[in-house]
Structure formats: C-alpha cells, structure tokens
Amino acid sequence: MDDIVVRPAAQSVLAVSRIIIGFYFLWAFLDKTFGLGFTTPTERAWINGGTPAQGYLNNLPPEQPLAELFQSLFANAFGDVLFMAGLLGIGIALIAGAGLKIAAVAGTALMLFMYLVSLPWVGEHGTNPILDSHVMEALLLIIPAVTLAGDKWGLGKWWAGKVGNGWLR
Numbered sequence: 001m002d003d004i005v006v007r008p009a010a011q012s013v014l015a016v017s018r019i020i021i022g023f024y025f026l027w028a029f030l031d032k033t034f035g036l037g038f039t040t041p042t043e044r045a046w047i048n049g050g051t052p053a054q055g056y057l058n059n060l061p062p063e064q065p066l067a068e069l070f071q072s073l074f075a076n077a078f079g080d081v082l083f084m085a086g087l088l089g090i091g092i093a094l095i096a097g098a099g100l101k102i103a104a105v106a107g108t109a110l111m112l113f114m115y116l117v118s119l120p121w122v123g124e125h126g127t128n129p130i131l132d133s134h135v136m137e138a139l140l141l142i143i144p145a146v147t148l149a150g151d152k153w154g155l156g157k158w159w160a161g162k163v164g165n166g167w168l169r
Helices: 008-034 052-057 067-074 077-096 100-117 133-147 156-163
Strands: none
Touching: 008 077, 008 133, 052 067, 052 077, 067 077, 067 100, 077 100, 077 133, 100 133
C-alpha cells in the first residue's frame, strides 16, 4: 500500500472506509439472518423461514423489465443462499482486509444485478434517473481492492504473503 497510497492519512481513511463498508454488508447479512428489526422483522428472518432474495425479487414492481428474468433465476432457495453468502463473504473480506479483489468482483456483480432488477428510470423515480445507490456501493467495493486498503489495519499484507499479489489478493 505504501507505494500506491503514500500519505498515512489517506491510508487511514481508506482503512476506515473499508471497515465501514464491510460492516454495512455484514450488518445486512445479520439483519436478514436474525431479523434484528431494522429492515427485516423477526418473523421474516432467514432463521425463521424467511427468504431474503425471494422476498426482494417477488415484491418488485411488475413494470421492471428484467424482474421476471431475475425471479426465474434467483427467486428460489439457491438465490437465497447465494445472496446471503455474498453479503457475508463481502462483509468479512472487507472488515478483515483480505480477499478484497474477490469481494470487489462478487460485490460489484451483486450490485449490478440489484441495479438491473430495479432500474431507476422505471416506475417510481428516485432522485436520479440513471444512477442509484447500487452503483456507488459497487465503486466503494472496488476502491479498497485497487488501493490495497487491507494492508492498513487489516490482514492484507499477511494474506498477500499466503496467496501472492494476484487474483486472490
């Protein structure tokens, strides 16, 4: 990281940002798993028979053009496991500072799918007809991976010693 981001203050900001973004994903996993009452009530928790991906996909407005495609692919138990494993893996990788490239790719794919299934210019309009939070979240996942933000206050250097600086970094 020292040769990519040279200022200690910038390294610290990237490390804190990485941990906060990781907690954002980990919290989503915990709330959907245990129904902590923030976005998921206890009765719809995964451990109580709730279906996180199915619950989201099956409640999309019918005017979304790709809703039916994503429902046919992921509105099932496989989609629930894949979605929850993604949230957990992305959260842990970012908090730990290891496996950031994998987390960036997996998280960007997840955010892309969530963007495509709920296009901002279809139906009720948000604040921007082209961009939504999924685009920003994808970029926030990529930044730690390309800046080696896991090296500061994380396991990045140790992990690189085990797997090298390639794809698994």
